[in-house]
Amino acid sequence: MVISFLRRHSVLLTTGLLLLVSTFLLVGNARGQRRIDPLGTTLLEIMAPLDRGLGGVRGAFSRVWTSYVDLVGAREETAWLRKRLREIDARRETTTDLERENERLQALLDLRDRIPGQGVAARVTSAEMKGLFRSATLGKGTRDGIAVGMAVISTDGVVGQVFATSPSAARVLLIEDPSSGIDAIVARSRARGIVEGGSDAGCTLKYVKRGEEIRVGDEIVTSGLDGTFPKGVPLGTITGIIPGERGLFQSAEVRPSVDFSKVEEVLVVAPATSDLPPETSRPHARKDVHAPAADHSGGAPTAPATPPAEAAGAPAAIDPAAASAPTHPFAPRAGGGPAGEGSR
């Protein structure tokens, strides 16, 4: 009967016995000082080969996993680095732009220091470089002290003359415009003439006495006699002599020293009669520009007040006040007198 009971309940009895053993192990190990683990060493030894075998599998799996994680990490890092590179590139571009602007403004400040009288720095907000007329718009106007007739120059040379203003903007007639005319001298030979705009890009040096020597490459600067532009500001360079002209005067093609499409900041200066100080003139400006024009008294032409064709001799000196106060957007002929049809 006992054996039958044991057989019938062998599972439960075994389970109970093992539970007792387990409880003894647990309580004994928890309460006692020594670790009670009679089969531990044996089981560890039995499991060792299996553990080593699994270790290889685990290592391979771990390497694959680590490689995968590294790959994912590398991809994310690459994306992050690319984004960072774009940010740095954009920042560098901004910095470069700011540096260039700073240089330009610094040059403009230097120019303002050199220019007699007061100058107003202004930003070119737009420019009309195509078509029949050449003009630009400045971001400052009468509120900032800009008035009609003021000269507009950049660090490279003469830009033009203000012909219209509003409280916060001003329009500038560029020297390339056909209506523009500025009293000029050839820096090397001191020959005088008028630089006029043309319908094509570029200007023309006109009304130079035929006896005066002009060459390709000669630099043309403002004469300062018109009372609008300071003396010695570069206008351009002679690129060709216009042949075959008869009469008292000769002409030449002039490439403006200012690239109007790239001008961003300009200096608007009030009409002044004084010259650029020689010691602060632009590096490329010739010194003799500022030297007294000894040969001017020898019949060098001033800005023509009357059409050259009608002039019997050397043109008379222009009235600066008249030259610097244009009344029509395309009428002013800075230093060249009124630009009406009769002026030519």
Place this chain on the structure above:
Amino acid sequence: MRRAVVLAVAGALAVALEASLARDVPFLPVAPDLALILAVYLGLHEHSPMGAVGAFLLGYLIDTYTGPAPGLNCLTTTLVFGVIYLLSRRLWMENPASNVAAVALGELVKIAIAVLYFALLHRQEVPWWSVGRVLGLEALLALVCAPFVFGLLDAQLNAYRTGRRARATATK
């Protein structure tokens, strides 16, 4: 005999994997409770004293490998075996859902024993939050893994049974 070997190998593999899986697989916060799943399987299908011994040995192996408190896991697996054994004698538990429910019950037993151990026998202050988190994650993982483990064991043992039946028919 082959059945015993299959179960022994499965037990050894389960213990080895459980002891090292969480360490080697970075995305697993804890290891699945494979030994407990096997104990449940034994309680469901191995109604003999050898089943109880197998469950005890599974827990003992885990204690030897990873347990800081020898006896905790063997007590757990043995008790789980006993409870599932008693249930399976009275209830029909031959479908996947009841298998998973059995594993869930086994996890509850394990949690109860762990709580009792920490409350009564643990000497240091008990980090209950950490204990609860680990036990909960282990239980969840066990519930996820249980159908696969059961399926693998069933496949192995059914193949053995089918072969034995075929041999017996051929002999007749």
